[in-house]
Amino acid sequence: MAVDYSLYLVTGRGLLPEGKAYNDSLREALQGGVTVVQVREKKSDTLEFLQVAQQSKDICNEFRVPLIINDRIDIALAVDADGVHLGQTDMPVHVARKLLHPGKIIGVSCSNIDHVRKAVEDGADYVGIGAIWTTSTKQLTNPILGVREIGPLLSALDGTSVKAVGIGGIKSTNLLRTLHGSVSTTGHRLDGVAVVSEIVASLDPLRSAQILKDVYVSWSIATNTQAAPVIPYTVESIRAGVVDLMRLIREIGPLIHQITNVVVTNQSANATLALGASPIMATAPEEMYDLSRALSALLINFGTVKDKEAMLLAGQFVNEEKKPVIFDPVGVGATQFRRETAVELLNSWQASVIKGNAGELAALADSEAVQARGVDSVGPGFADPATFVRNLAKKERCVIALTGVTDWVSDGTTVVKLGNGHRLLGDITGSGCLVGTCIAIFCAGAWARARNEDGRGKLVKGDMLMGAVGGILALTIAGERAALRPDVHGSGTFLPALIDELYNLTPETVVEWGQLYVVANDIAE
Numbered sequence: 001m002a003v004d005y006s007l008y009l010v011t012g013r014g015l016l017p018e019g020k021a022y023n024d025s026l027r028e029a030l031q032g033g034v035t036v037v038q039v040r041e042k043k044s045d046t047l048e049f050l051q052v053a054q055q056s057k058d059i060c061n062e063f064r065v066p067l068i069i070n071d072r073i074d075i076a077l078a079v080d081a082d083g084v085h086l087g088q089t090d091m092p093v094h095v096a097r098k099l100l101h102p103g104k105i106i107g108v109s110c111s112n113i114d115h116v117r118k119a120v121e122d123g124a125d126y127v128g129i130g131a132i133w134t135t136s137t138k139q140l141t142n143p144i145l146g147v148r149e150i151g152p153l154l155s156a157l158d159g160t161s162v163k164a165v166g167i168g169g170i171k172s173t174n175l176l177r178t179l180h181g182s183v184s185t186t187g188h189r190l191d192g193v194a195v196v197s198e199i200v201a202s203l204d205p206l207r208s209a210q211i212l213k214d215v216y217v218s219w220s221i222a223t224n225t226q227a228a229p230v231i232p233y234t235v236e237s238i239r240a241g242v243v244d245l246m247r248l249i250r251e252i253g254p255l256i257h258q259i260t261n262v263v264v265t266n267q268s269a270n271a272t273l274a275l276g277a278s279p280i281m282a283t284a285p286e287e288m289y290d291l292s293r294a295l296s297a298l299l300i301n302f303g304t305v306k307d308k309e310a311m312l313l314a315g316q317f318v319n320e321e322k323k324p325v326i327f328d329p330v331g332v333g334a335t336q337f338r339r340e341t342a343v344e345l346l347n348s349w350q351a352s353v354i355k356g357n358a359g360e361l362a363a364l365a366d367s368e369a370v371q372a373r374g375v376d377s378v379g380p381g382f383a384d385p386a387t388f389v390r391n392l393a394k395k396e397r398c399v400i401a402l403t404g405v406t407d408w409v410s411d412g413t414t415v416v417k418l419g420n421g422h423r424l425l426g427d428i429t430g431s432g433c434l435v436g437t438c439i440a441i442f443c444a445g446a447w448a449r450a451r452n453e454d455g456r457g458k459l460v461k462g463d464m465l466m467g468a469v470g471g472i473l474a475l476t477i478a479g480e481r482a483a484l485r486p487d488v489h490g491s492g493t494f495l496p497a498l499i500d501e502l503y504n505l506t507p508e509t510v511v512e513w514g515q516l517y518v519v520a521n522d523i524a525e
């Protein structure tokens with residue numbers, strides 16, 4: 001039986017709002033677009049479970065939607081349910097298969113790759129992967145994996161026909177982030193999402209289900225790769241795009257909200273003004289919502305992590321607005337606290353661009369290839385930076401900007417190499433942080449260019465690869481020009497000269513000076 005797993009409802013009678021009857025709630029949820037129902041009765045005795053299962057089966061039949069029973073094969077048999085869902089400590093799949101009639105669905109809860117591999121071996125029809133988010137449904141006791149951990153589990157399903165449903169704390173507010181983030185580097189995605197409280201605890205389950213379904217459908221449409229032809233980037237198209245963004249930024253002066261470190265706050269705000277944008281360096285959690293509505297891009301730089309609460313909130317609000325979030329995980333490999341904070345932040349919101357030096361991005365990718373000392377990268381960097389950035393972009397589902405003597409940018413398919421810069425940039429503190437600021441400014445321009453486009457199903461509007469390339473070019477070309485000035489005698493005089501050069505930078509200079517190469521454009525992959 002071909003099952004549509006897209007909106008998978010798990011029941012929970014304990015969560016029903018006062019006065020809402022179970023049968024009405026279930027019927028309304030089905031009217032709203034639920035495609036599979038799993039009856040879960042952890043506290044009921046057998047007779048009560050049987051009665052609820054029978055009523056559920058009758059209602060599901062009206063909508064021709066499959067009904068799955070949690071754990072209890074006897075109840076599934078008794079009501080002729082369409083299948084069972086098994087936890088890791090329930091009946092093994094092969095035993096359940098023997099007991100059930102042929103063609104019935106068997107699903108298994110999985111929270112690690114071994115669970116998934118075993119479920120495939122045992123012949124499960126689908127796996128429920130989670131918990132993805134923290135959940136108020138206390139019965140879901142699986143560990144919290146986080147969105148970024150789902151991709152590797154999905155890749156274990158490559159080449160099989162086993163379907164995957166994400167579960168755990170999924171709501172309409174995090175659904176798009178969940179779907180976008182839960183993709184393997186091989187492109188394997190979720191086939192559906194399981195929802196409990198947002199539907200069951202709702203006074204209007206029909207509407208709640210509809211809202212979730214809308215997000216799911218618009219994501220499927222927006223990410224259908226066959227739908228629109230992909231135009232490959234060329235050096236010329238990138239140059240033209242950067243020039244356009246630079247002009248637009250000077251014309252509209254976008255607001256750039258930066259939560260950044262105390263070392264660079266002032267120079268980052270001045271660099272922002274120099275490029276024609278407006279900085280606001282705000283850190284109170286209470287103001288993150290209002291700012292998310294006003295800003296054109298958000299930079300989160302955790303060089304001196306103090307404002308974690310604000311960082312968590314800001315990124316979520318900005319994701320909701322489909323505006324750019326630029327993440328600069330300064331010194332992420334330096335301490336356990338930074339590593340954990342980066343994971344927490346990246347699991348809470350989707351970055352549009354992650355920017356870092358080789359040491360930082362290696363730490364983020366759990367690679368030992370490059371070492372770091374504090375906030376600085378040590379040694380010659382990656383042997384094959386193009387492949388590294390492309391793979392990390394696929395894994396993190398965003399644009400990656402790797403800085404160093406040569407800078408590399410990738411969106412997971414295209415890789416751009418950038419050759420501008422000067423040794424003096426390495427001799428001042430925070431040149432990498434300034435790159436982050438400039439990327440945020442150009443991404444703000446890219447968002448502004450696309451803001452009236454249909455953003456349904458997308459996490460961010462605008463061309464973030466163009467934004468990242470533009471930001472790096474602006475800062476590194478300004479750096480080269482500053483170093484050539486007769487009034488620059490060392491790193492002390494270099495910094496103000498750098499701000500001057502950003503201030504005087506023109507699109508024509510960027511075209512003339514820009515050393516940019518498209519080294520890979522493997523759109524076929």
Ligand SMILES: Nc1ncnc2c1ncn2[C@@H]1O[C@H](COP(=O)(O)OP(=O)(O)OP(=O)(O)O)[C@@H](O)[C@H]1O
Nearest residue numbers: 357403404405421422423425426429430431432433
């Ligand atoms: N020796 C160099 N030659 C040319 N360009 C350089 C050199 N060092 C740094 N740059 C430029 O400076 C920018 C900042 O890169 P870098 O990797 O040094 O940042 P970072 O280590 O994160 O800096 P910080 O931690 O001080 O903010 C890059 O875009 C790069 O092009």
Ligand SMILES: Cc1ncsc1CCO
Nearest residue numbers: 261263303304330375430
């Ligand atoms: C030196 C330093 N320490 C924390 S942040 C920062 C600025 C450069 O990344």
